[in-house]
Amino acid sequence: MGEDTLTLHRYPQDQVSNLQAWDAGDEHLINIFMTEMASSPIAHCSLINDQFGALCCGLSRRFPELAISIQSDAKTSQLGIAQNLLANCLNPKITYLNARAALNQADTQVLMKLPKNLNFFREQLQQLSQSLVPGAKVLIAAKAKVINASLLALIKEHFGEASASLTFKKTRVITAIFDGRVRRAATAKTWAVPEYQLTLTNLSNVFASSKLDIGARIMLDNMPSGDFGSVIDLGCGNGVLGLRAAQLYPKAHIYFVDDSEMAVASAADNWQMNQFESERGHFHWDDCLTHMAQEDVVDLVLCNPPFHQGEAITDHIAWQMFVDARKQLAKGGLLQVVGNRHLNYHVKLKRLFGNCQTAASNGKFVILRAVKS
Numbered sequence: 001m002g003e004d005t006l007t008l009h010r011y012p013q014d015q016v017s018n019l020q021a022w023d024a025g026d027e028h029l030i031n032i033f034m035t036e037m038a039s040s041p042i043a044h045c046s047l048i049n050d051q052f053g054a055l056c057c058g059l060s061r062r063f064p065e066l067a068i069s070i071q072s073d074a075k076t077s078q079l080g081i082a083q084n085l086l087a088n089c090l091n092p093k094i095t096y097l098n099a100r101a102a103l104n105q106a107d108t109q110v111l112m113k114l115p116k117n118l119n120f121f122r123e124q125l126q127q128l129s130q131s132l133v134p135g136a137k138v139l140i141a142a143k144a145k146v147i148n149a150s151l152l153a154l155i156k157e158h159f160g161e162a163s164a165s166l167t168f169k170k171t172r173v174i175t176a177i178f179d180g181r182v183r184r185a186a187t188a189k190t191w192a193v194p195e196y197q198l199t200l201t202n203l204s205n206v207f208a209s210s211k212l213d214i215g216a217r218i219m220l221d222n223m224p225s226g227d228f229g230s231v232i233d234l235g236c237g238n239g240v241l242g243l244r245a246a247q248l249y250p251k252a253h254i255y256f257v258d259d260s261e262m263a264v265a266s267a268a269d270n271w272q273m274n275q276f277e278s279e280r281g282h283f284h285w286d287d288c289l290t291h292m293a294q295e296d297v298v299d300l301v302l303c304n305p306p307f308h309q310g311e312a313i314t315d316h317i318a319w320q321m322f323v324d325a326r327k328q329l330a331k332g333g334l335l336q337v338v339g340n341r342h343l344n345y346h347v348k349l350k351r352l353f354g355n356c357q358t359a360a361s362n363g364k365f366v367i368l369r370a371v372k373s
């Protein structure tokens with residue numbers, strides 16, 4: 001990365017992608033932080049939404065004594081940061097936090113990348129207002145084209161006065177100063193899916209807020225029949241597929257897995273709200289099934305895979321989900337996938353499982369089934 005001579009990879013490292021693991025916003029933040037450190041040095045700093053560790057590695061290369069807290073909703077970010085620290089022989093004193101965990105109250109400086117989801121951003125600001133001391137400074141990097149008066153007004157409303165820097169490589173850094181007024185997040189709304197007698201709620205960074213995804217709906221309409229004893233909802237979001245599985249297969253244990261901690265927490269909330277037996281629901285914050293115990297073999301995996309990572313369009317996550325599903329399925333077990341027809345998931349499934357059948361389709365989506373032989 002730039003003049004730092006850091007080597008940074010996206011996570012996982014072997015994804016086929018020509019995208020880099022850092023952007024000009026990272027460089028811009030590090031430059032501003034260096035100036036701040038020259039005038040008022042600090043011993044601890046928190047980083048929010050550092051996707052693959054460009055910020056963390058950049059800071060710890062320059063300030064090896066700096067203790068760092070990393071707050072992120074994505075497990076792949078934590079894993080990517082650890083991977084890049086190791087690759088660059090950096091070993092800062094580091095604390096990993098999920099996006100709902102409180103930051104260090106003594107922090108006077110926080111560095112943040114603006115997330116794409118502004119509802120999530122609003123909640124992050126509200127949460128910062130609950131952790132930080134009055135006068136604490138949050139530096140927020142973003143593409144210059146997304147910084148406008150309404151974004152600055154949103155920051156002012158939920159945290160404190162904000163102003164934007166000059167442009168550097170098409171990015172700007174907003175400086176927000178905490179005004180000392182604590183804000184509380186609104187309670188998440190609940191919404192009904194009457195055709196399946198389900199009630200759902202989503203935390204702010206969860207896929208498909210307050211409505212069913214079209215792919216999920218087709219999946220719900222075409223669930224496989226069978227006497228399944230254990231089911232994984234892989235990339236569970238709010239858990240709607242796994243909840244439906246719990247209704248249809250009343251003895252099955254359901255494993256909910258997602259890269260987003262808020263997704264896993266929402267699935268757990270929804271499990272409880274819909275009054276399923278607690279011993280049947282299992283919740284894992286993970287990158288696909290990386291850390292699932294080998295002995296947790298299942299007979300059905302339901303999967304509505306993502307086709308992007310952050311802002312990058314990619315099919316490497318879908319591929320990893322299919323590989324991991326195959327690994328976790330018992331012999332004769334079934335993987336059911338929904339996808340946009342043009343994504344050609346059937347080619348991948350056929351290569352991996354040696355078979356693939358189309359169970360349903362409409363103009364845009366297909367439901368595919370592959371059996372582990």
Ligand SMILES: C[S@@+](CC[C@H](N)C(=O)[O-])C[C@H]1O[C@@H](n2cnc3c(N)ncnc32)[C@H](O)[C@@H]1O
Pocket residue numbers: 076207208213215216234235236237238239240241257258259260263286287288289304305306317
């Ligand atoms: C298309 S959404 C499907 C959500 C839900 N299952 C549904 O059908 O509405 C894909 C989900 O995959 C999750 N995801 C993305 N990358 C992942 C990864 N590496 N491991 C596990 N889940 C991931 C996303 O957070 C998102 O919740």
